Amino acid sequence: MVEILSSVMDGLLIGLVYGLAAIGLTLIFGVMDVVNLAHGAIIALGMFFLYLFFGAGLHPYLALLPVAVLGFIFGVIVYQIAVRKIISGPPLMSLLATFAVSMIIIGVGTALWSTSPYNINFKVTTYNFFGYTVTSARLVSAVAAVLVTFGLYYFLYRTVLGKAVRAVANNREAAELMGIPSQQILAITFGIGTMLAMLSGALIATLFPFTILSGGVYELKSFVASVLGGLGNPTGALFGGIILGLIEGSVAPFIQVSWTNVIEFVIFVGILLFFPTGLFGGRK
């Protein structure tokens, strides 16, 4: 029994990190209708950025800060180069553009780091609560995911710039008419979405070994979580991530890990069929 509960707890904690990744994906979709196919590659890049700063001597948790800054800058650059021009075009264009970005990241990443696994080797404490053992790494990653999510909400609902992001998401043309530079806001939004994806990647890197190809799994999880929560809805995506984590945690003691993907995608298809706007309603 304790074993099952432990597994469910682990699932909850990792689910928060999935949620953070999903928020990055869903934010970009919600604001500019772009399905970012580079999401997984960006998550993997976040893992390697953390690895680099860690290698340079920073504590992994301290390294989260420069990873966030780099993630934001990287996102803004990707937006300006690959997305800006085609933002008003047909959806297929942005799919192809972000897919190309993904191929480039993975190509360069493979050249630099090959596809062999890396890991972040740092001191991890293990706690024991009534028979449930949990590592500090898991706890910290979950707490960090929650804090970043709160930060995002504070930004979107309490700051002028964040409100401008929501205004542009609501009605880009009206935003322009009110003096809001919509292209700049979109670039910032893409930067934030990328930052969240990289942070989630970095947090995952503190838990598991990773390769430059690891992002794919988390990209799929992000899609499932986003759709569960209603595409474009950040809170929904967080809960979608938690649900995914809980499912993984509760089935893990009983079946092989490879089956969790199957279960997740059955849920994914089911949600698309029966709750096309997600369990929590789409958009904000």
Place this chain on the structure above:
Amino acid sequence: MSAVLELTGVETGYGEVQVLWGVSMQVEQGKMTTLVGANGAGKTTTMRAIMGVVHPWKGTVRFQGQDVTNLSAHDKAQLGLVLVPEGRQLFSDMTIEENLAMGAYSKRARQSLDANLKKVYQFFPRLEERKKQKAGTLSGGEQQMLAVGRGLMADPLVLMIDELSLGLAPVLAQGLFATLKQLKDAGMTIFLVEQNVYLALALSDYAYVLAEGRVKIEGPSHEVAHNDEVREAYLGI
């Protein structure tokens, strides 16, 4: 008199289809100018071309003597050229308060945010009562008040409004017109597109009649109101 806003030979359209054919207009400082015309005449397109939401293919738009033809809409808004667009175009998932705050996004508007907010709530007390309500859940009349209020928050030098009274009960429409009159008396320049030709001509100083993308008639509003063609086509007299 000096024209604060001036269009010269503006041509534009959508894709291959040309809508405006050499439109020239002048909006005088401190005056209310109105633009009337049948459905599909190109009134909205004119407003959009002024703001640069659709790009003029030919011709120029000058604002305060400066050529602003190729500026983006947000740059023009920053300069004080503000359009309350057709169909309200509110930020429907945001509250009244947030919509108004977004109206004051530009640097110059932000400085006078508090004063303008007070003014807007004075004109439209109902907006203050409901300031936490989402714009998308407001009634049509309330939405129109919010659209105008949001425009005022941008601290316009020239306030352009596309269809002020569309879909509003006559009482409400007259209330909004009275508000405009007060604004004009306080010195604001107003450029108005209006379906209610009778009211528009009664209140404005100068009028343009647009037909099939061309200025057909122009002149002081009281003269235009007595023009036989206008009386027949738009006033139904």
